[in-house]
Amino acid sequence: MAKRLPPQPNEWIKRDRRLSFVFEGERYDGLEGDVLSSALLANDVVVQARSFKYHRPRGVLSFANHDANVLVTTGDRTNVRADVEQVAQGRSYRAVNTYGGLRFDVARVIQLFARVLPVGFYYKAFYRPRFLFPLWERLIRTMAGLGKVNTTAPCVRVTRRNRFCDVLIIGGGVAGLAAAKQCLSESIDVVIADENPRMGGSFDYLHAYDESAQAVKTAILDLLNSSNSAEVLTQHFAAGFYADNSVPLVGPNGIVHVHAKAVIFATGLYEQPAVFRNNDLPGVMLVSAAQRLVHRYAIAPCANAVVLAGNNEAYAAAIDLQKIGVRIAAIVDLAEPNSRGDLAATAMANGIQIIPNASIDEARSRNGRLVAVSIRSNDGKQGQSIECDGVLMSVGWAPAGGLLYQAGARLEYDPTLEQVVPVSMPAGTYCAGRLNGVFDYLDQIDDGAAAAAAALADIGVRSDAAERPARTVQPHSHPYPITPHAKGKEFVDFDEDLQVKDLTVAYREGFDSVELMKRYSTIGMGPSQGKTANMNGVRILGQLQDKAVAAVGVTTPRPFTHPVPMGMLAGRRLRRQWCTPMHEYHHAENADLQEAGTWLRPMSYTRGSPRTAIEREYQMVREQVGIIDVSTLGKIELFGPDVIPLLEYAYTCSFEKLKPHMTRYIFMVDGSGTLVDDGVAARLADDHFYITATSSHAQAVVRQLQQYADQLGFNVAIVDRTFQVAALNLAGPRSADVLSKLTDIDLSSENFPYLALREGQIAGVQARALRVGFVGELGYEIHFPASHGAAVWQALLEAGAAAGIGAFGVEAQRLLRLEKGHLIFGQDTDGTTNPYEVNLGWGVRLSKEQFVGKHSLTKLKPMLKRRLVGFVTDADPDRLIQECHLIIEQGGIAGRVTSVAYSPHRKAVIGLAMVDSSLTEAGQTLSVRVSDATTVAVTVADMPFYDPDNERQQINSSDPRQAA
Amino acid sequence: MKYIDFPTLGRRPSSEFVVGGIIDPEPAELDGISPGEWVFNRDSIPMRRTEWWYHTPTQLWFLVERHTATDEVFGATLAGAAIDG
Known part of the structure; x- marks a missing residue:
């Protein structure tokens, strides 16, 4: 049985801080610092979850922060890994993916039908009859997936932080700490990150009783903690690797996005399980899992263990576990024990029975608990049965190399080590330690230091690079730790309940490359993303193909290395929101403010229902006068001798006949003749234009005009005045009356005809007024410095009070312009619309020598x-x-x-x-x-629906000043 | 995040830019090719080439020489700089 041990030298738990928590409705005790799995094992709860497909009981497998064998929900958060989740006082957990609870999961009966649920079953079974597919789909969706998202959980916003540094070290184990020490010898800015709550990595569990190693660890940690130039980030995992050494580190309080000049990967290895019948029984776990349980959480995972050995680490672990009182029933060695050096002799001297050249044929359970294993010798003979309550496997390793692939490193299978190792690293990145195939502890220290020295040389703070220690020449992985069984249930991928047979069938059905096999069988596609499955999958495929493992290849691991909660990616959800100078008014007047692109715009001023507000605003403009804030329009001023050539090239119409102080409607298309943007162009002088662009597209128009000017070498200064200039549209039959009270501009139709622009004082502010008629009434679009936005707005409201003025919003404007048949780009046009389709052919001058879209429009014109x-x-x-x-x-x-x-x-x-x-x-x-x-x-x-002869643009009174 | 050294700007993150691609200005005459071919048939062979990059905060266009397969940047110049004098 599993139990809590007496205090261990490096333990992470606080003995004096007891807490209680609830799992599957039952109350248990734990200690502060415990993760859920360790706290449950302290209570001898070995069955902690149900598997995805067959709902088989599952427990701890890797206990290495990626153990997707045990996923739980807290109610608010789901698919939480129990080897990462620190238990909190009073918190309640449930296993995900059960029907009726962990103990009595009714879906466990599915495994009785496993024989008729072959790989690819869903693809094969549910595509016909077609009319039943909706039923199948509902059924599959119910069964598939793991935890349920609680959409009513409180929304917790986290912050994303950018961190620039000289060197980023990923992994705080032996090699990572050695690299950090080396970096601290220079005055540079270092970030070291580790996913565990404490730095130290294998220092804590492989070298727990090695006093000199512990002294080295303590010295480096003291150095790090006292350094001003190092930032130590525990509980932060590197989620991915992006261009130019940028690495998002996901921590409990959000993402720290590190941008480093050099990156050192000391991410270590993932221990790999052996594959034998019932290797998923709770109690069967990786040796390193047991060691982490013992040394970090003082948990003995079992009382009587069989160790399955494929390397030296298995022996070292057996000897260590014996010290803390776990009985080692036997070491079953996949190979010849005398290849294990002194360790085998020590184990034997300690009275441990060693069974050479054999593997586990089957693990057996009684009442859901592991009770024994039966042995099969490598020549196929059935051997003895050994009673045990734990099986600890140490048969091989795979690199924690996801980040390396993303960085562009090349990794290859090293047949000497029987392990995938990096063979080339991109500039500015380094790897060290066991990830680099260096296993000896002292060599790991040297390798970390040497990698750091190379990084320091790379960023120019050191001239010489240190010599790297050679890779270990003894294999630490077994080439084929797989023991197929006639009755199956030898799991290769625990996430997806994939057995050896599933991969064999996939291969026979023609899915014979790693990438095809992955997608068909779904190996490596579960929540642990193949960290404990892919290597064995590749070994099996190699066997099937009769190829060396090196020739099989591997699938490419993409971001993220661990599951990243969506909330982490969302961060604080900061996004720009632009307010116009008149925003205070809109806000005070209870406007319905909506995002229009980046801008906040008043849809309507809601007094009563939106519909009555819109109708009231509409009537006001049609019968009296209204103002609308159009400060969101793009406003661009162009100066220089080549203004006309630039506009002629960028827009479809001709500008030559446009007289000074007159405006015209303009639109631009792209090279394919598709409408892109529209606005108004006003000519202020021969070499001086003022143009507007649509609200959401203004920045793109500035960009486009500047690019055209640069491409064609035009001498034009393009000034984006969108934010400097406020604008409003004063519209309605009484607009001239209202405006005349505030301006020195002569508003008579002789002086200020339709489509003209006049400059002058309006409400004491220098302004430009454009007589344009988007809403179909007499109107003035007034542009003036943004700093006076609120004042001019207010002055117009006051001047127009007697005339019945009021503000109108975007909704009323939409209705007004619709009656007039005016287009809204992006609503009445889309990414495929050309001018001829929207009756704008009159604005295209195909006879111009050169303009964007000319060739396409020439072709499109007759093809309407x-x-x-x-x-x-x-x-x-x-x-x-x-x-x-x-x-x-x-x-x-x-x-x-x-x-x-x-x-x-x-x-x-x-x-x-x-x-x-x-x-x-x-x-x-x-x-x-x-x-x-x-x-x-x-x-x-026929269009327009309103005022087809533009009579509303007439100023009825010959002198509006008198009328006012 | 990718960082690139620019004249006048210094080292800037790529997120500050809009990449305009390798588009040439529309010529007055298309020499024997159809408009569709000119607009849509782009040479996308991965290679070292010059691209238009627009720096949004300063509203400046740059010409960036970049290898489109390796994402390696070889240098950047201010577009239109030639006509400033």
Whole structure:
């Protein structure tokens, strides 16, 4: 049985800090510092989880921070690894993936049908009959997956921090600490990270009784802790490796994104399980797992162990475990024990029975607990049965090399070591220690120091590189620690319940490369991402292919190395939000502020329901006067002798005839003739233009214009004035009356005709006024310094009070412009729309010598296949047609609605739709399929819906100043 | 994060940039190729080539010489610098 041991020299638990927690509804005691698995083992709870597919009982396997054998949920967090989760006082845990609890999991019966659930079962079984697929899908989705996400869990925001340093050392074990010591000999900035709560790595569990090693560890840790130039990050794992040595370290309080000049990988190895029948029984675990349990948490994982040996480490561990009182029933050595040097002799001298050249044939259980193993000799003879309550496996290692692959290192299988080792590292990265195939403790120290010396030379603080110790020449892994059994249940991948047979079948069905086998069998695709499965998978595939392991290849591990909670990636969810100079007003007036790109814009000023607010704002503009904040428009000023050539190249229209102080509507397309952006261009002088761009695309237009100028060598200065200039649109029949009270500009239609621009004082501020009519009423778009934004806005509201002025929002503006048939780019156009399709052909001057999109538009002009039309319908406005509803013609899609609203002017629902060319005649009836799958008839109508002759742009009074 | 040395800017993270690719200006005449070919058929052979990179905070375009397979950067120059004088 498992139990807590007397105090161990390096233990991480606090004996005097008892706590209690709940697992699967039962209360247990633990100690501060315990992880869930160790605390459960202290209570002799060896069955801690159920497996993914067959719901077999499972316990600790690797206990190396990636043990996906035991995943639990705390209620708020799920799929938490029990070898990482520190128990907290009063917290309650449940195993994931059970039906009716861990002990009585009803789904365990699935394993009785394992014989009829071959690899690829889902692919083979559930694709027919087709009509049943929705049922199968629901069933599979219920059975698949692990923990359930609690969507009502409190949202905890964590911070992401950037950390720039000279050297980053990943891994605080023997080699990593040696590297850190070397780095501290120079005055450089070092970050060392380890995923464990304490630095030390194998110092703590492989060298626990080696006093000189402990002294080395303590000295380096003291040095690190007293250093001002080193940052020590425990409980931080390196999640991935990205360009130029940037490594996100995921810690309990968020991600520390390290950008280092050099990176030293001292990530060590993943111990690999042996594959034999029932190797997943709780109580069967890796030797290093047992050692970590003993030395970090003072847990004896069992009382009577069989050690399965494929290397020296197994013997060393057996001797160590004996010291703390675990009986070693036998060491079963996969090979000849005299290759193990002195260790075999010591073990024998300590009275341990050694069974050479043999493997475990089968582990057996009674009442769910491991009771014995039976032995099979390598020549196939069935051997004795040995009673035990624990099997400790040490048969081989795989590099913790995920980050290396991501960095671009090349790794190869070394047949001497029987291990994958790095053979080349990209510039600025180094690896050290057992990861590098250096096993001897003193060599590991030298290797870490040498890697650091090379890194220091690389960043220029040291001129000489130290000599690297040679790789170990004795294998520490067994080439084939796999013992297939006629009755199966020899698990290769514990996450996915994959047996040897599954891989064999996959291979026979033609999935004969590592990448194909992985995807078909799902080996390595579970939560531990193959850390304890892939190496054995490769060995099995090599055997099947009759190839050397080196020739089989490996799958590429991609980020992340451990599962990263989504909240860590989200961080504080900081994103830019731009407010206009009039924001305070919008806020105070209870505006419905919505994000439009990066900007916050008032949709409507909600007094009452949004719909009545929009209608009220609409009526105000149509009948009196309103103002809308359009500071979000892109505002670009261009100066220089080549302004006209630049604009002629960037936009489709011609600017030559545009007189000074006049404006025109402009739009640009890309090389394929697709509409990109629109706005207004105002000519201020021959070599001076002021143009606007759409709110969400302004920065892109500045970028594009600058690129064109640079590409063609135009002499133009392009100034992005978007944030310097506030803008508002004063619109409505009484807008001239209101404006005249505040300005010295002569507003008479003789002096200030439609589409003109005038400069002057408005409310005491130097401003530009543009007479443009997006909303279809007499109006002035007024641009002025942003610092005066609120003041000018307020002055207009006050000046217009008698005229009934008020602010209107984006929603009312959308309705107003829709009646006028004006487009909104990005709503009535999309990433495929050309000017001819939206009736903007008049703005394309194909005769210009050169402009962006000329060649495409020349080709597209005669190929018009669809066109934007207006439509009107008497259908009930409450049964609203919505944007993106489809036009259906003869059972097929013939277009879609791009804008739609109830028009108070037409007293009917109006809209715009992009439809096939054959359906564009006025009077044509279109069928719109609405959300409830019924159709609504609409009629193609002439546009605009409102004021087709632009009469509203007339200033009725000859002198508005008098009228005012 | 990738860091690149730029003239006038110094060492900057790639996140501050918009990559504009290798696009050439649209010529007045297409020499015997269709518009579709000019727009869509891009030579994407991995190689060392010059790309347009736009630095968003300063609104400056740079020409960056980069190997598109290895992501190695060989240098950057300010675009349009030639016409400043």
